[in-house]
Amino acid sequence: MKRTATAAWSGGLKDGNGTISSQSGVLSNTRYGFKTRFEEGPGTNPEELIAAAHAGCFTMALSAQLGEAGLTAESLRTDAAVTLEQDAGGFTITAVHLNLSAKVPGASREAFDKAVNNAKVGCPVSKLLKADITVTAKLEGEG
Numbered sequence: 001m002k003r004t005a006t007a008a009w010s011g012g013l014k015d016g017n018g019t020i021s022s023q024s025g026v027l028s029n030t031r032y033g034f035k036t037r038f039e040e041g042p043g044t045n046p047e048e049l050i051a052a053a054h055a056g057c058f059t060m061a062l063s064a065q066l067g068e069a070g071l072t073a074e075s076l077r078t079d080a081a082v083t084l085e086q087d088a089g090g091f092t093i094t095a096v097h098l099n100l101s102a103k104v105p106g107a108s109r110e111a112f113d114k115a116v117n118n119a120k121v122g123c124p125v126s127k128l129l130k131a132d133i134t135v136t137a138k139l140e141g142e143g
Helices: 034-038 046-068 109-122 124-128
Strands: 005-010 017-022 030-032 075-087 090-103 132-139
Touching: 030 034, 046 075, 046 090, 046 109, 046 124, 090 109, 109 124, 109 132
Parallel strands: 090 132
Antiparallel strands: 005 017, 017 030, 075 090
């Protein structure tokens, strides 16, 4: 299986602009540029897209891990924060923090933590990233 996306750019780094489109059409000539990446401006940026991809991938992987443990989530919500830092070689994504809030009827903390860790390590986006990946996991209804 392959998924594709296209980026187009014109102009210099700070005064130029670009668009991103995805195979599915969800992103269609969506604007991005220096301001959307390093300042504030309308459009998206690569780090925001990585955060969305990681949150989605991890959450689906967690659902699968819970299923393998005989559990079904009533709700899972993951917020992802991608950290972009400047270093000697330019810019690097150094960390991703996943903040999970879950409602999983019948889940013990032990089974939940195991599923969360397996999802963190096993989701394809986690495997792709060299950044430090951390998770804060809240299990609703836990004593």
